[in-house]
Amino acid sequence: MNLSGGGMSQKTVSHTLRVNGSTHVLELRPAERLIDVLRDRLGLIGTKEGCRMGECGSCTVLVGGRPMLSCLILALRVTDAVETIEGLAAESRPLREAFADAGAFQCGFCTPGQIVRAVALLREGLPLDEHGLRREMSGNICRCTGYMGIIAALRRIQALKIG
Numbered sequence: 304m305n306l307s308g309g310g311m312s313q314k315t316v317s318h319t320l321r322v323n324g325s326t327h328v329l330e331l332r333p334a335e336r337l338i339d340v341l342r343d344r345l346g347l348i349g350t351k352e353g354c355r356m357g358e359c360g361s362c363t364v365l366v367g368g369r370p371m372l373s374c375l376i377l378a379l380r381v382t383d384a385v386e387t388i389e390g391l392a393a394e395s396r397p398l399r400e401a402f403a404d405a406g407a408f409q410c411g412f413c414t415p416g417q418i419v420r421a422v423a424l425l426r427e428g429l430p431l432d433e434h435g436l437r438r439e440m441s442g443n444i445c446r447c448t449g450y451m452g453i454i455a456a457l458r459r460i461q462a463l464k465i466g
């Protein structure tokens with residue numbers, strides 16, 4: 304662990320982050336959150352910050368394949384591979400098309416987080432009923448209340464996979 308800089312607030316630690324298949328060696332301040340590193344240092348601005356409190360899900364990324372709230376994670380704690388909406392572009396294409404067809408977004412602010420969580424769900428296997436879909440997506444808030452469209456999009460994907 305390399306510490307450098309003057310006062311406490313200036314200390315940085317060298318840390319390796321794997322993001323969307325690329326490896327980045329970064330000098331990080333201890334308090335830097337994963338979302339700050341993704342957006343401000345790596346230019347991955349598809350990940351959105353809403354509440355900053357772990358309540359809206361707009362900052363969802365995959366860490367080690369699991370959906371995590373990047374506003375609540377210190378970047379220095381992250382050792383597993385990170386996937387953001389940018390890295391999921393190809394995999395999420397059918398989902399994004401289903402969202403568009405179902406009118407599942409209005410302002411679009413929550414959409415990257417919704418799509419990232421849905422990708423994780425698809426990898427695990429979508430719940431079969433609407434109640435299960437709503438439960439699994441409940442951590443992702445849509446302030447435009449586009450929930451009917453979001454669930455309709457997931458049901459469309461479900462039908463494609465089953466059919």
Ligand code: FES
Nearest residue numbers: 353354357360374
């Ligand atoms: S910005 Fe992270 S949960 Fe709202």
Ligand code: FES
Nearest residue numbers: 409413445446447
């Ligand atoms: S589409 Fe606007 S917050 Fe969800």
